[in-house]
Amino acid sequence: MPALRSRLALALALSMAAAFPAHADDQGVPYWASIDADVANMRVGPGDSYRISWIYRRPHLPVKVLRKEGPWRLIEDPDGERGWMRDLLLSRQRAAMIKGKGDVDMRAEPKSGSHLQWKVEPGVVGLLGDCDAGWCQFDADGHKAFAPEDRLWGTGNP
Incomplete structure (x- = not known):
């Protein structure tokens, strides 16, 4: 009986292994x-x-x-x-890169009417913070502000 159980256990293990991709x-x-x-x-x-x-x-x-x-x-x-x-x-x-054409306005707060901190051009890379309501925290070499999410590559679901 123990030999039969061992063979059944082995057969079960092999069939389960075959089920994995x-x-x-x-x-x-x-x-x-x-x-x-x-x-x-x-x-x-x-x-x-x-x-x-x-x-x-x-x-x-x-x-x-x-x-x-x-x-x-x-x-x-x-x-x-x-x-x-x-x-x-x-x-x-997480990081992101500015995409699209033209400079991006970096804002002090996550809204379009917020104080303009500076502008960045496409290709600038920075660390990505939280994203909410279409805006993401973006840190380019210690310069932190908010960027529109639709101008960043590296956000959302991959």
Whole structure:
């Protein structure tokens, strides 16, 4: 009887393992992250032996993590480029990048009639705070203000 139970337990375990998706690592994706290094390489595949497709020199650049493969993450950058990056080069700290055409008015409070703090141009990267009612806290190198959410890449659901 114990041998029969062992075989049944093994068969049950194998059938349960087959029910899980091939990429069990993919739990919790997609999600937002940011580059957490002064220099970060994006590769064409999930491993050091794959060719480097991009070299990033923009700490806090927001990226969307689309897939996990061991310690590697398939990411998408603000320009839509996709590739693989080591998890050690990424942070869960939220960041955003100014998008669109023309400068963005940075406001003292989260409303359009609020005092104008300064203007920023598309491509500026900053740390992202809370977003509410179409406005997000945005910190560009210690300069903090509120930006319209629709002008930021890296907000909302990934």
